[in-house]
Amino acid sequence: MPSSRINDLVIRFANVNGTGSASANGLFAKAIFRMGIPVSPKNIFPSNIQGLPTWYEVRVNEKGYLARKDGIDVLVGVNPQTLRRDIDSISSGGYFVYDSSKKLHEEYYRDDVTMLGIPMMKISMDHYEVPRHQQLFKNIIYLGAIAALLDVELEVIKELIAEQFATKEKLIPPNYKALDLGYEYAQNSFECPLKVRVERRDLIGDKILIEGNEATALGTIYGGATVLTWYPITPSTSIAKAFESYAKKFRIDSATGKNKFAIVQAEDELAAIGMVLGGTWNGARSFTATSGAGISLMNEFIGYAYYAEVPCFLINVQRGGPSTGMPTRTQQGDVLFCAYASHGDTRHILLFPSTPTECFEMGALGLDLADRFQTVVFMMSDLDLGMNEHLTEPLHWDKNRKYDRGKVLSAKDFEDPDLEWARYLDVDGDGITYRTIPATHPTKGSYFTRGSSHNEYARYSESGEDYVRLVDRIARKIDTAKKHVPGAELYQKISSSPLGMIFYGTTTYAAIEAMDIFESNGIAIDSMRIRGFPFDEDVVKFIQEHETVFVVEQNKDGQMRTLLINELEINPAVLVPILNYNGYPISAYNINTQIDQHLSINNLMKEVL
Amino acid sequence: MPSSRINDLVIRFANVNGTGSASANGLFAKAIFRMGIPVSPKNIFPSNIQGLPTWYEVRVNEKGYLARKDGIDVLVGVNPQTLRRDIDSISSGGYFVYDSSKKLHEEYYRDDVTMLGIPMMKISMDHYEVPRHQQLFKNIIYLGAIAALLDVELEVIKELIAEQFATKEKLIPPNYKALDLGYEYAQNSFECPLKVRVERRDLIGDKILIEGNEATALGTIYGGATVLTWYPITPSTSIAKAFESYAKKFRIDSATGKNKFAIVQAEDELAAIGMVLGGTWNGARSFTATSGAGISLMNEFIGYAYYAEVPCFLINVQRGGPSTGMPTRTQQGDVLFCAYASHGDTRHILLFPSTPTECFEMGALGLDLADRFQTVVFMMSDLDLGMNEHLTEPLHWDKNRKYDRGKVLSAKDFEDPDLEWARYLDVDGDGITYRTIPATHPTKGSYFTRGSSHNEYARYSESGEDYVRLVDRIARKIDTAKKHVPGAELYQKISSSPLGMIFYGTTTYAAIEAMDIFESNGIAIDSMRIRGFPFDEDVVKFIQEHETVFVVEQNKDGQMRTLLINELEINPAVLVPILNYNGYPISAYNINTQIDQHLSINNLMKEVL
Amino acid sequence: MSFHKPTFAHPELPINKVGYRKKDYEGVISTLCAGCGHDSISASIVQACYEIDLEPHKLAKMSGIGCSSKTPAYFLSNSHGFNSVHGRMPSVTTGANLANKDLTYLGVSGDGDSASIGMGQFVHVARRNLNMTYILMNNGCYGLTKGQDSATADLGSISKSGSENPFQGIDLVGLALELGASFVARSFSGDKSQLVPLIKAALAHPGFAFIDVISPCVTFNNNKGSTKSYDYVRQHIEATSEFDFVPKEQPIKVEYSEGTGKSVTLFDGSTIYLDKLSNNWDPTDRYSAINRIQEGKKKGEIVTGLLYINPESQELHKLLNTVDTPLNKLTEKDLYPGDGILDRINDTFR
């Protein structure tokens, strides 16, 4: 017997890509959101345009847990290619909703799953004529049925449909009809609602449901980026797309109709980052977004930007590596590579957003930090964060906020007869030197930017002493950044357990849930979320205050753990890796299991309880 | 008063590049070698073709210490641009040999240095007419003078000159004349020999004096490389040059005059490595050599080779980084970058030669390992090793040695009806799977090589389980390599001190000397040289057996130390970095000073003594 | 994910000279969009390889990244395939070819793959006259990343989202001719009767054989206003000649109109027949080809067919003077410099 649960379920839609299902599925998630219930949808899509399996998985959870959860309560299976595995994936006691236009072969039946056949295609063909419409409305029909089965408010879905087709009003009635058809079929055929179902709440507040990449793009818009140079690559492409569409809305000069921005689709990633360097060197806020292979290709320029000290904001929306790897799956697999990218001794600033709201904030902050530190700043997003909608705080911008352009001298500064300027002279002791933008002054302030070694006056030098002074100063500069990157977030006022847990980015949702589960089992685990690199003092302190610290991340080699050990001179024995690297977002259950296992093996359980 | 020393001196020649001095200076070093005395020359040259300062520094040491030594006993200064710093660089009690054709300004005089003026240019102009000759013979004149001053046997130099001009005999007499002119001038003008001087010994045995790059190229020739694809970059270029010249000597089919090799100067490093992958995939031993920027550019393909498991032997002759950095200076700055090159979780095999003899051996071994492990193998040479002549054991090749082609199936294998082959199936449990070369068999054995995730049958797969199985197996495969890379070299039978020292590549010379100095001061330090990565058990054991281990390397961030900590889960407190990163080869004195400092700060001295 | 076609073979299907049925030249079922031009090109490749009696395992399939670059999985399952990284197929093919001069190399690429990120390698593989066939599946857009304009998109072409391309399109045919490529052709995925013989000739050509095949992307670039849509291409296509390729040994049965035809005999004895040639154009003179294309452009024509062939083509191995045995067949016996040599080398360093 299925257990009865309200607002706590996982539903998965199994579709074929290119059949218009994405829109119907999106309506479902949005309807839950509108009903005031926390929701977390995940798109699991192939690296392909049409005809392959794609899944849309939605977790509904009124406690607000947004992590992916293992176990599927309801599976809407409309892809014959994957029938077997879809049915197998349903939790015992769950439901299988399928298209019964054709009879389901007996071998697919499961005793412990309720099989709910709906002749979706048949209904659609009975009511619509054009084949393409039959295909599209089939999706709305199953949405209607799901609404009945799960008690989703039909009015809410209708409202969403009306908004969606606001400019194509004649599409509204046929959609309504399809919705009703599905709804009624389910009402008439099954006992509705099911035991797992939803119910209106008021738990959303002013939160929004937005993709990380969309928020990132908005961050760079508010942060004052005017130059975007990029090369298409999943899952970063939608940043460029969103930047373009917002720029076209808010960055057109009203008098002339001209653009207060420039977007260039570069010929490849090497060119994209080269253009960023040219743009920032010349004083315009510029950035690029890429992933995986793009980062590899950018390595030469990354080292250049580090060494010649040219600001460069680089957004890495990570996907499954190495190589082309799993381009439509998520991972946090480039952490180490980005931290030390390019040949020679280097170290780069990293930002780790874990919500779209932070994508927005760090999208703007990254531009500031790049200018302030005249170096490469990576924002380490990932496919899960970037391409899925997340429930998150609304975006906020202080209208009086000024861009931090860093240490840039103006023509006026050069009028000061006491100014003794040298491009790479550390006058403030923080490792950051003063730069000039070309054309600042007719006779003062020009200098030569180069990736070969140079002295304080930006002159070429092969002196070992000049070199050592230079690289030591740059290292000092990156150290200074510790205080400027977003600090670690602590989930408790004071440390109260010998056990600690560190996480970052998209491991956060699952880690918080895992922490709660441990707590409800009487095990306290202190937690900290890392938001920036180089690490600040809080990170050191947190680790020092715990005997064992679990580092939760989504890669194979425990890359953040390596970074912690190497940068903070931590004994590796203290840091226990908790890893997930199969390309799917990590679940709380996974974390709990791995930590449990470690604790029981090490007999720590006793001690902690 | 200069102290009297035999066969223990440092002489430095300060020249202008493009003036033919390299040849004269080389004769000096070779003469010492022929006199049976260990010698170690270092070229310190600018990133430029003509007209800039260049130095040639030779250490003569009958104990056989080959490291660069701080302190210059004799400086031959023929570059007016650097007069001041050259004179300042001489050790107190040393000698300054200069061209007195023009009077030396008084300000240059030093009381604690013997100033030996020789009117080199004047002598040359008196005896030679063509300006270019005057320039060239001036170099031979100072060589003659130095022979007199240091007691270098004139006959030996003459013999070398005769060999050099064996095919242009008429150049011999004028060279002899110049040599004699210099020799006689010095004999007549100064008390010869000086207190620091040389004297014939028999300490060379069958050793040779050869550049690392030359030996590397020979290694690849003997190792069976037939395809070299490369792009010019200092300091790796001379590998390609040497490979070409040996191939043209030993790899021409005598019947047809055709080449049993193919060399392509690629359009860039991305193409160079792409060609290597194509070549090895298709069964020809292929390799490339590059440095710094080249490695950065190759990152995408490196990840591909790792993930799709295509053999790739890549020689990195390291230079001063990051970016263009110091292209004509030496560093071990790419260790970490190469170990984990490319985005995603990766790990690559590294070889660390420390003599030209090892360059030869590893040049061949690298080809074997790449084939055996179907992955990227880096040989980590550096500018010092690659472009300077080193006294080293003669090259040796077992004429019965077979190339290890790794697990490659032949048409015959496919005739076996029991063969169940899948490209990425681990049948032997070592993580290494069987591959086929294109055209092996008409209907069996074909497969698709790809950088996207795939299953054991080389078919594209987006399954998380397939992915995890794949990357875990590859990790296992790289682990297997531990037993196949050259093992660590231990400098004692059993560990006998709480202190240990780890070094690799070109830090070896200085480390060994430093170890001897400590020993002569009554401090025992156990030592180990790393020759390969992933690390073998001996490395673990060595570190475990010592309280404190000094890791000597030539980069800023202690990259090998990071690698040790990360791979072996070592407490960082145990590993003390001893670093030198100014672009000059590290000296024993430098190591001693740094270790001393550490010991006294930590009060370990007492304990050890 | 790849799906395998059921492989029962009708025994009555005709067998070619090397003993294979046409089915043996197929691959796994395509996962491209229904109607994608690339699938038609795959079919032409299958047809061409079958017709020229090529043993499948003696061909290597090379590609980069993109919808187009996936196609090697959809033909010639008995051939080894190398799906490399984005834009770098030419370098990998160069290396493979260096290793074994005896195989046939068939590279496929997309316009994003070749004209943007891969431009450098395209230029240099042409310059080296590598013995390979290079098929560009040219749809004027980036299919796999969802339809962005590529560098071959024509000036003024309208994208699916309605925007007009402000940039001059790169014509890789023009570029290949300028670079002195030894075989240059253009065709259309929808014109199998022209494409199949072109591929056959390209495979036989000893040197770099480039075929730019306009191959509409039904999903992202088949809209009105696009100059790479099926409709547009069909309306503007203009063949330079009728074309046939006859492998050596095969009896010649082509008839061509007196005075307007030309035949070109290749190194291996195969012959290319061109009939009804355009005016002012000689397929063995590359400047006349450049001019012919220009002329066409002025009139808005997409000129197709074999545009240029250099019958004197010297492929890379000739330029490098490599031995006749493929390098990957050389063993210790062939490569070991000989006893005593290393001692002599050591001596030169004493």
Added chain:
Amino acid sequence: MSFHKPTFAHPELPINKVGYRKKDYEGVISTLCAGCGHDSISASIVQACYEIDLEPHKLAKMSGIGCSSKTPAYFLSNSHGFNSVHGRMPSVTTGANLANKDLTYLGVSGDGDSASIGMGQFVHVARRNLNMTYILMNNGCYGLTKGQDSATADLGSISKSGSENPFQGIDLVGLALELGASFVARSFSGDKSQLVPLIKAALAHPGFAFIDVISPCVTFNNNKGSTKSYDYVRQHIEATSEFDFVPKEQPIKVEYSEGTGKSVTLFDGSTIYLDKLSNNWDPTDRYSAINRIQEGKKKGEIVTGLLYINPESQELHKLLNTVDTPLNKLTEKDLYPGDGILDRINDTFR
């Protein structure tokens, strides 16, 4: 290492319209080999910038890596310089130009830098018609890495070590023309009287202005048999016209032979005068330029001069429709989307 020239200025030296002496356009002392062609080009750049009354700080000097790419240190010390990585000068210049459309961008590169590793960026910067002057210091070899053949080395050219280049040379002029570059010229480092006005015209041209300057490498490629040696170039050079560039406002004092001359007026009102034009060649028709070069090649001529100019050139900012104010001058005031906008955006996500 760089050496600074003594900077005492003779007060009597002539001052140009913007108040600078020629000396003010110089840089630090060159460290190139004595006699290197690149140094002559630097001198021509100094001369041209001085003559067109360009304020040095309003020009940005961009380069890649190589002996050639070092030259920006040897001219225009009052300009900012960006010595980027090997082969990537075009992308950096593109970004810089996007940031500030008001500066003049002068890029210099070598043949290794542009025709090998930088080929992709060269093609695409031309395609985008970036407003810049691109000077290729073409010596047919890799100077800085000691003389290897480059991709512009001509087929059959003999290297210093005596080997013959087996590869077809890439002619970047031909390529630029094929790509539709809007200003294409060729010159010789030793011909200052032609080079200086060409550089002046290129700097004034609103769009991508490419000048391929043959610039012998005295150290590695000036030997007999080299087709890039001083001797060879001097013997084979053939100017397409006499050439002069007259900035706007300046009185015109050029006389040219009736019937054989042509003048082209640029956007800013400057004028280019060409006299004694080659036959069958119109500098505003790019196909006639392609043909003229070909004709020259057949005769073994190195055709120099302004080969093609598009007087209708639309540079990248026009294509992108950017505002007149340089983007790097826009402030919070210009860029902030406005109060309440973000709330409205938030609403769209509810």
